[in-house]
Amino acid sequence: xxxxxxxxxxxxxxxxxxxxxxxxxxxxxxxxxxxxxxxxxxxxxxxxxxxxxxxxxxxxxxxxxxxxxxxxxxxxxxxxxxxxxxxxxxxxxxxxxxxxxxxxxxxxxxxxxxxxxxxxxxxxxxxxxxxxxxxxxxxxxxxxxxxxxxxxxxxxxxxxxxxxxxxxxxxxxxxxxxxxxxxxxxxxxxxxxxxxxxxxxxxxxxxxxxxxxxxxxxxxxxxx
Numbered sequence: 193x194x195x196x197x198x199x200x201x202x203x204x205x206x207x208x209x210x211x212x213x214x215x216x217x218x219x220x221x222x223x224x225x226x227x228x229x230x231x232x233x234x235x236x237x238x239x240x241x242x243x244x245x246x247x248x249x250x251x252x253x254x255x256x257x258x259x260x261x262x263x264x265x266x267x268x269x270x271x272x273x274x275x276x277x278x279x280x281x282x283x284x285x286x287x288x289x290x291x292x293x294x295x296x297x298x299x300x301x302x303x304x305x306x307x308x309x310x311x312x313x314x315x316x317x318x319x320x321x322x323x324x325x326x327x328x329x330x331x332x333x334x335x336x337x338x339x340x341x342x343x344x345x346x347x348x349x350x351x352x353x354x355x356x357x358x359x360x361x362x363x364x365x366x367x368x369x370x371x372x373x374x375x376x377x378x379x380x381x382x383x384x385x386x387x388x389x390x391x392x393x394x395x396x397x398x399x400x401x402x403x404x405x406x407x408x409x410x411x412x413x414x415x416x
Contacts, residue, residue, distance in 0.1 A: 193245060195220060198296055202243040204271040204320050205313075212313065219302035224294050225249075231287040231295070238276035238283050240299040244268050247293030253285045265290070275321065278304070340375045344383045345411035347373060348393065352402055359401040 195217040199205060205216060223242075225231060231242060231249060242249070248267045254260050263285055266272045276283050277300045307314050347369070351360050362369065370380040387393045392408055394401040402408060 195222060195296070198222070198245045201245060201269050202271055202296065203269045204243065204274075205316065208312065208316065212310065215306065216298070219298060219306070221297040221299070222294065223297050225289040225292070227289060227291050227293075229289050229293075231289065232273070232283050234285050235282045238273065238279070238281060238300065240297050240303070241271055241273035241277050242287070242295045242297055243271040244293055244295045247289060247291045247295075249287050249293060249295070250290050251285050251287050271320070274317070278307075278317075340373065340379055341383050341386070341411055342414045343373045343375070344380065344387075345408050348400065348402065349408060349412055351400075352405075358405070359399060362398045362400065 193201070196213055199213050199216045199220060205213065208216075223231075225247075232238075234253060244266055245268055248265055249272070250265045251263045251272060252260050253263065264272070273283060273287065307317065351362070352358060366380055367377045370377045373380070384393070384395060387408075388395055390404075390407070392402070392404045392411075394403055
């Protein structure tokens with residue numbers, strides 16, 4: 193596949209006239225990566241964006257404890273890394289090839305000059321960023337439901353330990369507890385409801401009774 197065909201395969205550029213593909217091909221650089229090779233690391237200046245034409249790339253972050261959270265996996269035709277490029281900031285996450293990969297690299301300054309001179313390309317960029325925003329919002333909601341239960345379980349075990357009883361009162365309003373646990377009150381309420389339906393806890397106003405300590409400990413350990 194030559195560079196012009198490769199550029200045409202990038203969904204980000206669908207619908208552009210041929211002369212734009214030619215110019216995009218001129219500014220792009222074909223890069224090859226081995227399995228496990230890092231394309232960029234979090235917090236380094238965003239010097240350009242990428243579009244795989246062969247293989248896949250994972251975008252991920254790591255917690256202080258070393259736990260990896262995959263944010264997205266991009267395959268052929270899917271551009272990534274463009275948001276921080278046009279913010280003039282740094283990459284917010286790491287990018288790593290999960291198999292042998294070939295990707296087009298679009299240098300920030302060259303592409304920025306094209307955007308300034310081409311309203312059609314600018315509109316295409318806005319449409320793609322809007323689509324990615326919707327995907328991100330859905331991902332964040334999904335992560336909150338998957339990870340928040342372990343934080344809530346750990347918090348309940350902490351309260352049980354501090355009050356030395358399987359029955360205890362919540363020490364803060366639910367809104368403040370949710371903020372402390374890095375979630376929102378609606379999510380916290382859903383988790384409490386789920387725990388109740390699963391027979392893990394019983395709730396009576398602000399009073400909570402732990403019914404299944406082993407299951408609660410298992411949930412808490414999933415977040416480590």
